[in-house]
Amino acid sequence: MKSIKHLLVVLFVSIATLASADEGMWLPFLLEKLNEKQMKSLGMKISAKDIYNINAGSLKDAIVSFGGFCTGEVISSKGLVLTNHHCGFDAVQNHSTLDHNYIRDGFWAMNNGQELTNPGLYVTFIVRIEDVTKAALNGVTADMKESERQAAVDQNIRNINAAAKKESYQKAFTRAFFEGNQYFLFITETYTDVRLVGAPPAAIGNFGQDTDNWMWPRHTGDFSVFRIYAGKDNKPADYSPDNVPYVPKKSLNISLDGIAEKDFTMVFGFPGKTTEYLPAIAVKQIAEVNDPAKIAVREKALAILNSFMRKDEKIKIEYADKYALVSNSWKKWKGEVLGLTRTDALDRKKKYEAEFQKRVDANPQWKSQYGNLLTEMQAAYTELEPLGLARDYHTEITNRIELFSLFNRIKYVQQSRGKPDYDNILARFRDSLNQFYNEYEPVVDKKLFEGLLPLYISPRVKEVTDFAKWANDIYDNTDLDNGKATLALAQSDPDALLQSLETDKAYAAYQEIIADYNTNILPRLNTVQARINQLQRTYMQAQIEVFKEKAFYPDANSTLRITYGKVNGYTARDAVKYDFNSYLDGVIEKYIPGDYEFDVPQKLRDLYVKKDYGVYGKNGRMPVCFIASNHTTGGNSGSPALDASGNLIGLNFDRVWEGTMSDISYDPSICRNIMVDIRYVLFIIDKYAGAGHLIKEMKLVHPKGGR
Ligand code: ARG
Ligand code: ASP
Numbered sequence: 035m036k037s038i039k040h041l042l043v044v045l046f047v048s049i050a051t052l053a054s055a056d057e058g059m060w061l062p063f064l065l066e067k068l069n070e071k072q073m074k075s076l077g078m079k080i081s082a083k084d085i086y087n088i089n090a091g092s093l094k095d096a097i098v099s100f101g102g103f104c105t106g107e108v109i110s111s112k113g114l115v116l117t118n119h120h121c122g123f124d125a126v127q128n129h130s131t132l133d134h135n136y137i138r139d140g141f142w143a144m145n146n147g148q149e150l151t152n153p154g155l156y157v158t159f160i161v162r163i164e165d166v167t168k169a170a171l172n173g174v175t176a177d178m179k180e181s182e183r184q185a186a187v188d189q190n191i192r193n194i195n196a197a198a199k200k201e202s203y204q205k206a207f208t209r210a211f212f213e214g215n216q217y218f219l220f221i222t223e224t225y226t227d228v229r230l231v232g233a234p235p236a237a238i239g240n241f242g243q244d245t246d247n248w249m250w251p252r253h254t255g256d257f258s259v260f261r262i263y264a265g266k267d268n269k270p271a272d273y274s275p276d277n278v279p280y281v282p283k284k285s286l287n288i289s290l291d292g293i294a295e296k297d298f299t300m301v302f303g304f305p306g307k308t309t310e311y312l313p314a315i316a317v318k319q320i321a322e323v324n325d326p327a328k329i330a331v332r333e334k335a336l337a338i339l340n341s342f343m344r345k346d347e348k349i350k351i352e353y354a355d356k357y358a359l360v361s362n363s364w365k366k367w368k369g370e371v372l373g374l375t376r377t378d379a380l381d382r383k384k385k386y387e388a389e390f391q392k393r394v395d396a397n398p399q400w401k402s403q404y405g406n407l408l409t410e411m412q413a414a415y416t417e418l419e420p421l422g423l424a425r426d427y428h429t430e431i432t433n434r435i436e437l438f439s440l441f442n443r444i445k446y447v448q449q450s451r452g453k454p455d456y457d458n459i460l461a462r463f464r465d466s467l468n469q470f471y472n473e474y475e476p477v478v479d480k481k482l483f484e485g486l487l488p489l490y491i492s493p494r495v496k497e498v499t500d501f502a503k504w505a506n507d508i509y510d511n512t513d514l515d516n517g518k519a520t521l522a523l524a525q526s527d528p529d530a531l532l533q534s535l536e537t538d539k540a541y542a543a544y545q546e547i548i549a550d551y552n553t554n555i556l557p558r559l560n561t562v563q564a565r566i567n568q569l570q571r572t573y574m575q576a577q578i579e580v581f582k583e584k585a586f587y588p589d590a591n592s593t594l595r596i597t598y599g600k601v602n603g604y605t606a607r608d609a610v611k612y613d614f615n616s617y618l619d620g621v622i623e624k625y626i627p628g629d630y631e632f633d634v635p636q637k638l639r640d641l642y643v644k645k646d647y648g649v650y651g652k653n654g655r656m657p658v659c660f661i662a663s664n665h666t667t668g669g670n671s672g673s674p675a676l677d678a679s680g681n682l683i684g685l686n687f688d689r690v691w692e693g694t695m696s697d698i699s700y701d702p703s704i705c706r707n708i709m710v711d712i713r714y715v716l717f718i719i720d721k722y723a724g725a726g727h728l729i730k731e732m733k734l735v736h737p738k739g740g741r
Contacts, residue, residue, distance in 0.1 A: 056599035056663035057700040058587040059305050061211075061218070062086035062094055063163045065596065068585050073598055077298030079678040085302070085596065088162040093680050095284035097302050097594065097673075098157035098262075105303030105673040106157060106260070109288065109682065110731035113262035113280035114231065115157065116715070117672035118687045119239030122258030125152045126233045127355075140235040142725045149229035149261055151273055157228055157262055160594050161221040166194050166208060170217035180564040187214070194219055203269050211588035212578070213311070213571040220593065225280060227263035227273045232725055234258075234718050235635055241621065243631040244361045248369055248691045250612055252659045252708050253621040256671075256687040257715045259728065286674060288712055289681035291738035292652055293601050293660055295614050300598040301664040301686050301707065303673025305590035308697045311574055313408060314383035315415045317698060321374045323419060324426050325367045331430040331489055332364035338481050352473040360434070366694050373695030373704070382699065393580045404576040411573065414566050421559040424491055428551050431486045436479050440470060440514055441535065441544050448532045464524050471517030480509040494550040504543075511539035590667055599663030604704050606692050615711070618642055618656035641721055650717040658714045660684060661706040667697050675709045679737050684709030 055076060060069050066082035073082075085093045100106035104121035108114065119126075123137075129150050130136045143149040170190045174183055191208045198206035200221050208219045233239060238255040246252055262280035265271030293299070312320075339357050343350040374380070387408055394400040394407075432438050443463060450459045484505035487495060498504055513534065514520055523531045535541050578586050587595075603614040622642055626632040641647070647656045666673065666686055675684035686709050689696065693705035716734075720726045 056597075056702045056705070057665050058585075059308070059590050059595040059597050059665055059667075060587050061163070062160075062302075062594055062596050069596075069598075073298075073300075076598065076600065077678050078300070078598070080680050084680060091284040093284065093286070093302060093676070094160060094594065096282060096286045098159055099304045099592075099594075100157055100672055101155050102158070102592075103306075103669065104671045105669065105686075107302075107672075107674040107682065108262070108282040108285045110285055110728075110733075111281060112731055113264070113282060114285075114728065114731055115228070115260045115262055116674075116682075116685060117258060117260065118256045118685065119233060119236070119254075119258050120256060120687070121672045122230065122233055122260060123240075125150070125155060125230045125260075126258065128152070129230065136233065137236050140233055140238070140723065141230065142232040142723045143230070144725070144727070146261075146279070149231050151227070151229055152260075153273070155228045155260075156224050156226045157260075158222050158224045161200075161204060161223055163221075163594070164219045165216065166219045167216045169194050170208060170210075180568050187217075191217070209591055209593055211591065211593075212586070213567070213574040213589075215571060215575050215578075216588070218593070223270060225262045225264060225270045227271060227277050229261050229263060231259040231261050231728065232719065232723060234723065237633050237635050238638065238718060238722070241632070241634075242624065244358060244365070245631050246624075247358075247362060248365050248688060248694060250606075250661055250690040250706065250708060251616045251620060252688065253616055253618075253624060254659065254687070254710065255714055255718050256710050257685050257718075259719070285733070286676075286680075286682040287733045287735045288716070289677055289683050289737050290649060290713065290716075290734050291736050291740040292657060292711070292713060293615070293677070293683055295601055295603065297601045298598065298678040299601055299662045299664060299683065300596055300676050301666055301670060301673045301709075302596050302676065303594070303666075303670045303686065304592055305595055305597075305667045306592050306669030308590040308667050310587075310589055310698065310700070311570070311577065312383075312698065313411045313415065313573070314380055314387055315412050317374065317383055318380055319415060319419055319422065320698060321371050321380070323423055325371050327423055327426050328430050329364060329367050329371075331427065331434070331486060332360050332367075334485055334489065335360055335434045335482060336364060338485050339478065342475070342478050342481070349475055349478065352475065353478065356473070365691075369691040369694035370698070371695075373692055373701070374699060376692070377695070377699065377701045377704070379695060379699040379701075390577065390580055394576070400576070400580065404572070404580070407569065407573055407576060411566070411569050414562060414569055418559075418562045418566060421555055421562060424551070424555045425559055427489060427491055428555070431490050432547070434486055435483050436470075436474060437483070437509075437512070437515065437540055438544055441541055443467075443470075444514075444532060444535050447528070448535070451532075460528055464521075467521055467524055471521060474515075474517060476509060476515035479515065480505050483508065490547070492547070492550045492554060494546060508540040508543050512541070514538060514540065590669070592669055597665045599665065599702075599707075601660060601662045602706070603661070604690070604692075604706055606690075606704070612661075612690075614662070615660040616658045618658055618714075621658065635722075637722060646721060647717060648721055650713040650720070652713075656714065656717060657711040659708055659710050661690060661708050663702055663705065664707045665696060665700055665705065666707040670707070675707075675712075677737060681735055681737055682712050684712050685715060 063086050065085055070082040096108040098106045100117045100121055104117055106115045106117035109116050126136050170187055172190050174186050194208050195206045198219055200206055205222050208217055210217055234255050241254045263277035264280040268281050271277055339353055343353055394404045447459060447463045450456050484501050488501050509515060601614050603612045605611045621634060624632050625634040645654055670686050673686040674682050675686055677683045686707055688708040690706045696705040720729050
């Protein structure tokens with residue numbers, strides 16, 4: 035009887051672990067230990083060593099952090115890198131002029147000489163990862179204050195990084211995982227000569243824009259192509275015309291055989307930030323307090339931007355980017371609230387906590403260690419609520435008002451005076467001023483000030499009754515909203531510009547708002563936050579101990595992770611079921627001639643009419659996007675989607691609306707990542723752009739025996 039019970043427990047446990055097979059952003063160097071068996075049982079045909087191996091080329095050697103904000107992958111032996119259109123967009127925009135409008139028309143280098151350099155852009159490879167937890171926590175004791183602990187850990191980390199074995203051209207850094215319960219060292223190689231090779235027109239690369247963003251069905255060819263250049267020794271080197279295409283340790287093979295529903299997939303990349311281990315009360319705050327506040331500020335900001343962009347073509351162009359940026363998170367948070375609500379995330383957390391408490395209470399040692407943990411968190415988060423809300427309003431509002439960001443930049447230059455690299459800082463400041471004023475309209479900014487500040491919560495702002503008057507007072511009394519004059523002054527007499535800040539009325543108002551926040555909110559916020567950090571760390575440790583049967587993955591922190599799942603449609607809501615892939619037919623269905631978001635280039639329409647898909651089409655149709663249950667987040671954009679054998683089948687770029695709460699609570703029934711099918715990427719490069727020479731660099735394979 036006892037052994038049957040034991041068997042049942044084991045069975046239940048393994049089912050429980052498998053049930054959440056799709057959830058998790060796993061550490062590549064722990065795959066063999068934690069995931070390999072499960073991955074194979076789900077269909078993976080390669081080994082964990084093929085994915086991560088420090089002694090031989092493995093898939094991880096083809097993956098790069100692209101500019102620190104996205105992911106890219108190497109797809110040829112000559113350093114060709116693929117990432118998203120929205121990840122490479124800045125580069126495309128910087129090279130665009132009215133005569134060469136690469137955003138509108140796309141850009142394709144027909145030989146290496148035509149590739150375009152991008153100062154500031156870099157890609158980073160991970161050479162190896164090591165667990166350095168013991169050394170990082172050396173001398174740390176349980177009774178230390180949070181600030182003391184942090185100081186001790188910081189010092190340990192400096193020592194670890196300095197002692198790390200690496201080549202002179204490599205870097206070492208250490209990051210905290212599991213809320214500071216573990217620390218891993220990363221040895222990296224960063225290449226800074228990254229050239230633009232090609233990008234489709236925005237009508238393909240950003241087809242559907244904000245309306246389709248975070249949505250399925252999707253029809254976006256969200257990709258762009260770069261090339262890594264290295265010194266003659268293949269090592270990282272600053273830009274030089276003498277640099278040569280980088281020869282990678284590994285480049286991805288590309289499958290032409292496409293995908294079928296239920297196929298195993300994995301996504302390899304650099305997810306930015308998740309918070310999967312919050313207590314129920316924190317999730318409730320996000321859904322009911324923080325997200326709604328942030329949504330409200332952005333809603334107002336978007337309405338203001340929109341009112342100008344609608345009636346003024348110039349403003350529309352200038353603010354298109356900013357609008358997309360504001361709208362992106364706004365839309366995501368709305369989906370997040372919806373998803374948390376629909377999937378009863380709160381209820382699930384509460385049940386999980388009840389089970390946690392039950393197990394803790396049944397074990398005397400745990401009870402003394404963790405018995406009050408949930409109650410203490412409840413208290414701390416309750417204290418956090420008004421402060422967190424004030425923080426969100428503060429950040430959201432001050433970030434939207436561009437004059438404020440200008441002040442910050444000027445302040446920074448002022449504070450850098452006398453430093454050795456001051457000349458550089460000043461030069462960069464002048465460049466950034468140029469960019470700033472190219473896309474800045476004082477009338478818009480003033481309206482944002484007037485419209486958003488009434489939402490601000492603070493004693494000082496609460497006194498104000500006439501926001502229009504306040505805005506007038508400020509914007510009529512600053513010279514900094516005058517681009518021409520400010521730029522001229524930055525050139526002729528930068529000191530005078532820095533000086534002018536001191537007498538600027540707008541700056542005075544800004545300082546008042548900041549001082550108010552810094553004295554009335556920030557100190558209390560930091561105190562509670564430090565307590566919460568400590569509690570979350572203990573809670574994390576406790577969960578790992580108490581739920582021994584469960585494999586835990588650390589929250590995303592912009593480090594290299596692998597996630598796996600399967601190609602799969604989903605049921606979005608009652609009676610609405612989505613297929614797993616989309617076709618070019620859908621692009622044509624959405625086509626609105628001349629539209630800002632849904633125009634389709636003539637050439638693409640022609641290819642559609644002729645069904646001229648080459649080897650990339652399937653049964654007379656051209657696949658465009660597909661979805662799967664891989665657990666991804668911001669930063670995973672540009673990540674490769676790989677098949678069971680590690681071949682490239684797609685490029686990750688988004689998630690579905692109903693599942694954006696996966697950053698807080700993953701639900702396999704509706705969380706889906708969106709990828710552009712690699713065959714669509716190749717079709718656009720080859721058939722649309724006529725850049726077949728790039729295809730010749732790649733290794734195309736037929737893992738399913740297709741032709
Ligand atoms: N939602 C995706 C992400 O979070 C894509 C954003 C870029 N596309 C856009 N239309 N704004 O980054
Ligand atoms: N679009 C996101 C990115 O740019 C990916 C996501 O949030 O799913 O990284």
